[in-house]
Amino acid sequence: MTAVMQGVRVLEVAEHTFVPAASALLADWGAEVVKIEHVERGDAMRGLASTGTASVSSDVHVLFEHSNRGKRSLALDLASPEGLDILYALAAKSDIFVTNKLAGVRRKLKIDVEDIRAHNPRIIYVRGSGQGERGPDGDRGSYDMLGFWARAGIGAGVQGAEPGPVPSPPGPGFGDSIGAMAIAGGMMGALFHRERTGEGTVVDVSLLGTGLWSMGHALALSLQLGVPFTAPSASSLWANPLVGNYRTRDGRWLAFCCLQAGRYWASLCEAIGRPGAAADPRFADHHSIMANNEDAIELLREAFEERTVDEWRARLEGFTGPWSVVQNIAEAGADPQTAPNGYVQTCRTAAGVPFQVAAAPVQFDGEPAAPERAPEFNEHGDAILAGLGFGWDAITDLKLRGIVA
Structure with missing residues (x-):
């Protein structure tokens, strides 16, 4: 150094x-x-x-x-x-x-x-x-x-x-x-x-x-709009189903931030064991997914609640969209990226x-x-x-x- x-x-x-x-x-x-x-x-x-x-x-x-x-x-x-x-x-x-x-x-x-x-x-x-x-x-x-x-x-x-x-x-x-x-x-x-x-x-x-x-971002928006910026709550529905947190069977959480929903939808459906959803016309592209976001969120919620966080770590390893397990600080200290x-x-x-x-x-x-x-x-x-x-x-x-x- x-x-x-x-x-x-x-x-x-x-x-x-x-x-x-x-x-x-x-x-x-x-x-x-x-x-x-x-x-x-x-x-x-x-x-x-x-x-x-x-x-x-x-x-x-x-x-x-x-x-x-x-x-x-x-x-x-x-x-x-x-x-x-x-x-x-x-x-x-x-x-x-x-x-x-x-x-x-x-x-x-x-x-x-x-x-x-x-x-x-x-x-x-x-x-x-x-x-x-x-x-x-x-x-x-x-x-x-x-x-x-x-x-x-x-x-x-x-x-x-x-x-x-x-x-x-x-x-x-x-x-x-x-x-x-x-x-x-x-x-x-x-x-x-x-x-x-x-x-x-x-x-x-x-x-x-x-x-x-x-x-800074929230401050600028609040001053521009004249109202306090309010972050979505855990129970809120997101505009983009691939941006948010999903609960696993053992009570843990997975975080996703795939801003291009259409690009990652098919591969995520494959990873979660719902390959048929990739061909569903409601989710044909980014705009369709956004228009039917409630249905997409419910589909994903049901799927993620079927397995534990460790099972999802393995199943999502090959998924190329941006995602992470919501870790506690002890887990973060032992993260495979931390030591190297x-x-x-x-x-x-x-x-x-x-x-x-x-x-x-x-x-x-x-x-x-x-x-x-x-x-x-x-x-x-x-x-x-x-x-x-x-x-x-x-x-x-x-x-x-x-x-x-």
């Missing part, structure tokens, strides 16, 4: 997933990332013991690993003048400063744009926020289930027209991880711009903005305990990036300080006074 970020230095003052996952991606691609953690408790994510219905193992905190692999950790008291001076010294040697602290907190800690730029005018300053820097809620915090999922219309979009509770996000850090890709792209674009012009820019990415971009493409990578903790994480979704030169483990709390503190010119006596003094861990 070509380490496209090799030689880039990133300084991070951030917690949880949204922003840290972005610098973790740059670390996967070769960047040196120094993570500044709270001097006593560290990143709040370290203390997260459960999420949703799942408990976090005491052997490997895989949620923290996802967002912090490959980084170096320094626990620093940013509320002290000495701690702030250390941060400024690191900023002077960094290419990127990235944070998810609120604007008021940034000003209080003296880590806002002008504070960092005073020590490195060319540094790229990156802000991750809930709702954006401007507007009435610019200084309000958020989480991905709020800014990305609820506020940006994704939860309601998943809910559709069906009454009842709004579905929760499908996994922890869902919007955070998507937003992190946007931040990573912004950082790389800013580096390219600085390489061309010498100018360091300010990069802003929010959970709300990322959510709206993810709903390196989409899941194995790491080991400092104690040698193996664990698996999702790989960076962007690959260079045909090879997946191999992530390294996340740092232990303040694991690299002494080495980072020594790199700034602190001797052992000075480091010990900082420890005794609680400036560093």
Whole structure:
């Protein structure tokens, strides 16, 4: 794998997933990332013991690993003048400063744009926020289930027209991880711009903005038509019978997205054991299928309910139309395409305990990036300080006074 970020230095003052996952991606691609953690408790994510219905193992905190692999950790008291001076010294040697602290907190800690730029005018300053820097809620915090999922219309979009509770996000850090890709792209674009012009820019990415971009098609349609876009419910009849989901005998689902219904109808009829339906005049071509979609859907529903999902995997193997089993995330991790493409990578903790994480979704030169483990709390503190010119006596003094861990 070509380490496209090799030689880039990133300084991070951030917690949880949204922003840290972005610098973790740059670390996967070769960047040196120094993570500044709270001097006593560290990143709040370290203390997260459960999420949703799942408990976090005491052997490997895989949620923290996802967002912090490959980084170096320094626990620093940013509320002290000495701690702030250390941060400024690191900023002077960094290419990127990235944070998810609120604007008021940034000003209080003296880590806002002008504070960092005073020590490195060319540094790229990156802000991750809930709702954006401007507007009435610019200084309000958020989480991905709020800014990305609820506020940006994704939860309601998943809910559709069906009454009842709004579905929760499908996994922890869902919007955070998507937003992190946007931040990573912004950082790389800013580096390219600085390489061309010498100018360091300010990069802003929010959970709300990322959510709206993810709903971009629905947003454009809603604004054009003046009504909210509503996705078809599970019980709705589709215009195209070959675009939708069908239940199997064992309660699983098959998903089809054959936009050219006439092209794939005959071969699908053969695969499901209904060859006579290919000659039925109601389904003679694409327009006929669409005109008789209720009959076609009922035929397909009856057929798919006759066999289990595993039987359909075998019978549909030769079907050339676009289709997939609706898999759970454990199945997706074991998908026959996952391992050959390196989409899941194995790491080991400092104690040698193996664990698996999702790989960076962007690959260079045909090879997946191999992530390294996340740092232990303040694991690299002494080495980072020594790199700034602190001797052992000075480091010990900082420890005794609680400036560093």
